[in-house]
Amino acid sequence: MATLAELAAQQTSLGEPVIDHLLRLTASWSLLSDLSFSDMLLMARVDEPNNRYDQHFVVLGQMRPNNRSTMINDDLVGTLQGPDAWPLVQLAFDSGTRIIGEVNVDAIDDVVPVWCVPVRFDGKIVAVMVRLQGPLRGPASLYEQAYLSIFERLCVMVADSTFPFREEGVAGPGLPRVGDGIILIDGDGRVEFATPNASNALHRMGVYGAAEGHTLPELGLRVRVVERSLEYALPAMEEIDRGHDVAILFHCVPLLEHGLVTGVVTMLRDVSDLRQLNRLVLNKEAAVREVHHRVKNNLQTISSLLRLQARRSDEEETRIALGEAERRVRSIAVVHEVLSREPGEEVSFDEIVRSLVLLVEDTVLALHPVEINVNGGLGTLSTDLATPLAVALAELLTNAVEHAFIDFGGANNDHVGVVTLNLYLEDGNAIAEIRDNGRGLGDDFSLEVPTSLGLSIVRDIIRAQLHGTIDMKSVGYAEGGGTFVKVSVPLSLRP
Ligand SMILES: Nc1ncnc2c1ncn2[C@@H]1O[C@H](COP(=O)(O)OP(=O)(O)O)[C@@H](O)[C@H]1O
Numbered sequence: 020m021a022t023l024a025e026l027a028a029q030q031t032s033l034g035e036p037v038i039d040h041l042l043r044l045t046a047s048w049s050l051l052s053d054l055s056f057s058d059m060l061l062m063a064r065v066d067e068p069n070n071r072y073d074q075h076f077v078v079l080g081q082m083r084p085n086n087r088s089t090m091i092n093d094d095l096v097g098t099l100q101g102p103d104a105w106p107l108v109q110l111a112f113d114s115g116t117r118i119i120g121e122v123n124v125d126a127i128d129d130v131v132p133v134w135c136v137p138v139r140f141d142g143k144i145v146a147v148m149v150r151l152q153g154p155l156r157g158p159a160s161l162y163e164q165a166y167l168s169i170f171e172r173l174c175v176m177v178a179d180s181t182f183p184f185r186e187e188g189v190a191g192p193g194l195p196r197v198g199d200g201i202i203l204i205d206g207d208g209r210v211e212f213a214t215p216n217a218s219n220a221l222h223r224m225g226v227y228g229a230a231e232g233h234t235l236p237e238l239g240l241r242v243r244v245v246e247r248s249l250e251y252a253l254p255a256m257e258e259i260d261r262g263h264d265v266a267i268l269f270h271c272v273p274l275l276e277h278g279l280v281t282g283v284v285t286m287l288r289d290v291s292d293l294r295q296l297n298r299l300v301l302n303k304e305a306a307v308r309e310v311h312h313r314v315k316n317n318l319q320t321i322s323s324l325l326r327l328q329a330r331r332s333d334e335e336e337t338r339i340a341l342g343e344a345e346r347r348v349r350s351i352a353v354v355h356e357v358l359s360r361e362p363g364e365e366v367s368f369d370e371i372v373r374s375l376v377l378l379v380e381d382t383v384l385a386l387h388p389v390e391i392n393v394n395g396g397l398g399t400l401s402t403d404l405a406t407p408l409a410v411a412l413a414e415l416l417t418n419a420v421e422h423a424f425i426d427f428g429g430a431n432n433d434h435v436g437v438v439t440l441n442l443y444l445e446d447g448n449a450i451a452e453i454r455d456n457g458r459g460l461g462d463d464f465s466l467e468v469p470t471s472l473g474l475s476i477v478r479d480i481i482r483a484q485l486h487g488t489i490d491m492k493s494v495g496y497a498e499g500g501g502t503f504v505k506v507s508v509p510l511s512l513r514p
């Protein structure tokens with residue numbers, strides 16, 4: 020059987036980015052099928068030369084619901100369909116709007132309610148998603164109504180090209196499904212409703228009261244993926260463990276309207292039994308190590324992609340910006356690299372610093388010889404603190420190497436630039452001092468003016484994210500000149 024990509028390439032004139040989009044749609048549309056208790060078909064327009072016998076559409080995908088019996092026993096994928104049989108599909112293509120009506124199709128031999136949802140990509144209608152509604156067993160229950168309203172919001176997103184997500188990396192078997200349990204969270208993070216299965220999962224995590232109307236933190240649950248989905252409008256997955264026996268997998272899909280997050284569909288799956296089994300086979304430490312290893316690899320892939328993209332761009336400014344983005348991603352990868360060797364809640368920051376120094380020496384281009392010295396150390400830090408701090412220090416070290424020695428006459432000069440990093444702990448704070456013997460900061464320099472990206476990132480991380488302080492000043496000539504930066508962040512992150 021031909022795959023979606025093969026069919027699209029043979030029968031349609033859709034380009035690769037569009038086909039990717041449709042692949043992502045069909046990778047995540049079991050959600051749509053289950054929420055609407057319906058069979059789904061994905062139809063694209065057949066390319067002109069292939070368009071014989073007035074067969075205008077090719078079926079690129081088909082999905083059956085898991086919570087209802089299917090209405091289409093045949094496999095329609097790859098078949099050609101005409102506008103006579105599917106006038107509403109034609110209408111959806113032509114009008115670019117959702118068409119709701121009824122169809123009478125051979126494959127079904129019945130008149131059934133149908134929705135034709137235009138699939139938009141890059142402003143164009145590239146396909147139509149067809150929902151063939153199964154017979155409702157009596158009037159829709161409260162949950163069925165709630166499911167349908169989520170389905171409808173997702174259909175709007177399909178037509179707006181905000182669903183599927185470009186970033187969705189999670190798909191496939193093992194993911195929580197609609198039937199496993201759903202919590203619908205509103206735009207303010209409050210639970211709108213939880214299905215009975217979801218309530219059971221919440222019970223297992225120690226939430227006994229009614230969840231409706233409360234935020235998860237109010238219920239005593241910290242689920243970062245939910246916060247992240249609300250904040251960044253990205254789908255994500257996380258396993259929450261409670262003690263040794265309870266493990267619940269959360270899969271969050273944000274709901275968007277006009278670019279704003281108006282809610283998050285959270286599917287929960289109780290994987291406690293699975294985990295119990297896993298534990299017998301695999302020790303957790305090895306698993307965590309493996310995860311960090313993979314995260315590191317993924318980050319390295321991202322940084323390679325950025326490097327490739329930088330090479331391809333003709334403009335200097337773009338190349339520099341992409342190069343900096345690459346370096347930033349790599350500074351995060353450094354943390355995971357260390358964690359992949361010794362996983363845990365805490366990580367040896369001294370090892371991270373060693374790698375960061377190598378990274379800066381490797382990637383920052385300086386015309387002048389520069390030497391980086393590290394004194395002291397911060398020991399082990401919690402990973403929540405270590406990752407952002409590593410990114411901030413990488414920025415500051417980069418700046419010293421990149422900017423401090425600009426007027427020092429290049430490599431032919433005897434002068435050697437020295438950058439010193441002092442690290443120590445004091446009164447429950449981690450302190451980092453970065454000192455260079457360069458040209459110092461310009462007279463008009465101000466840390467508070469948020470013009471340049473590097474220092475804006477540092478400021479955000481140190482002040483907003485880590486609740487610390489940062490001070491940056493030029494050092495007088497008598498004391499050796501150059502720039503002095505002092506960063507202090509509390510070791511315990513609790514605000
Ligand atoms: N150690 C330093 N010595 C001299 N100038 C510096 C130093 N650190 C930062 N600067 C100045 O501050 C500016 C802003 O830095 P940053 O926000 O990192 O942006 P960028 O590195 O992209 O120029 C730099 O362009 C530079 O002029």
Ligand SMILES: [Mg+2]
Nearest residue numbers: 417418473474
């Ligand atoms: Mg910089």
